[in-house]
Amino acid sequence: MNIKLHVWRQKDAGSQGGFVTYEAPDMSPEMSFLEMLDVVNERLLSKGQEPIAFDHDCREGICGMCGLMINGRAHGPRERTTACQLHMRSFKDGDEITIEPWRATAFPVLKDLIVDRGAFDKIVSAGGFVSVPTGSAPDGNAVLVPKPDAEKSMDAAACIGCAACVAACPNASAMLFTAAKASHLGFLPQGQPERYERALKMVATMDEAGFGACTNHGECEAVCPKGIGLEFIARLNRDYLRAMLTSKPKVESVGGAG
Numbered sequence: 001m002n003i004k005l006h007v008w009r010q011k012d013a014g015s016q017g018g019f020v021t022y023e024a025p026d027m028s029p030e031m032s033f034l035e036m037l038d039v040v041n042e043r044l045l046s047k048g049q050e051p052i053a054f055d056h057d058c059r060e061g062i063c064g065m066c067g068l069m070i071n072g073r074a075h076g077p078r079e080r081t082t083a084c085q086l087h088m089r090s091f092k093d094g095d096e097i098t099i100e101p102w103r104a105t106a107f108p109v110l111k112d113l114i115v116d117r118g119a120f121d122k123i124v125s126a127g128g129f130v131s132v133p134t135g136s137a138p139d140g141n142a143v144l145v146p147k148p149d150a151e152k153s154m155d156a157a158a159c160i161g162c163a164a165c166v167a168a169c170p171n172a173s174a175m176l177f178t179a180a181k182a183s184h185l186g187f188l189p190q191g192q193p194e195r196y197e198r199a200l201k202m203v204a205t206m207d208e209a210g211f212g213a214c215t216n217h218g219e220c221e222a223v224c225p226k227g228i229g230l231e232f233i234a235r236l237n238r239d240y241l242r243a244m245l246t247s248k249p250k251v252e253s254v255g256g257a258g
């Protein structure tokens with residue numbers, strides 16, 4: 001396959017970036033998208049040029065590190081597929097492919113295709129934990145969890161923190177990610193004591209980090225590689241509303257849950 005790439009290159013966070021075009025001849029359709037970038041980088045290095053910086057780790061769709069906007073779609077053209085699990089056979093010989101970093105105020109570009117997703121860590125730090133004693137493993141197994149709740153919790157826990165939902169949202173909202181992190185605890189008995197305080201704290205932190213409000217476009221759900229559904233956003237909104245009506249928040253909320 002012969003491909004032409006238009007890649008966002010940006011020296012560092014303080015520099016202005018721009019697209020650079022690269023010819024990428026002789027690529028195998030069986031290569032993953034990241035392997036194709038590896039080959040492009042080897043060729044750049046052999047010419048003494050700076051390789052394209054991009055995030056990756058597991059290359060198995062489980063770590064959430066690979067985040068690329070490919071032809072305007074987060075993670076590229078295949079549904080429920082991370083950029084690292086995308087293969088070149090999803091493209092045609094002669095295709096032109098535009099590759100950009102995630103675009104969101106809360107995710108500043110650090111270099112080329114790499115953004116700082118530290119804002120997600122702040123949201124998790126605000127409420128993605130339980131502080132009640134949960135005991136050892138046998139104690140945990142002694143706490144009965146209804147099967148539907150366990151399954152919903154596991155569905156929410158499938159979120160890999162890739163941030164495609166933010167990149168796809170016209171408001172750069174982090175509601176799908178936040179809702180997944182709040183829900184995987186909120187469906188379990190151990191997550192109940194802090195359930196409503198968690199909703200307040202995580203939403204407040206999300207707002208402070210510069211993410212936009214959710215206006216129900218559904219783009220997040222459409223690009224999520226793990227199939228996290230909008231139902232989790234509805235649940236977080238219900239928890240947030242109940243917390244606002246019934247508790248005395250210890251944190252100042254700077255906005256609604258959308």
Ligand code: SF4
Nearest residue numbers: 159160162163165224
């Ligand atoms: S909700 Fe989906 S798209 Fe958003 S961070 Fe989690 S896995 Fe990625």
Ligand code: FES
Nearest residue numbers: 059063064066084
């Ligand atoms: S590199 Fe880990 S999910 Fe893609």
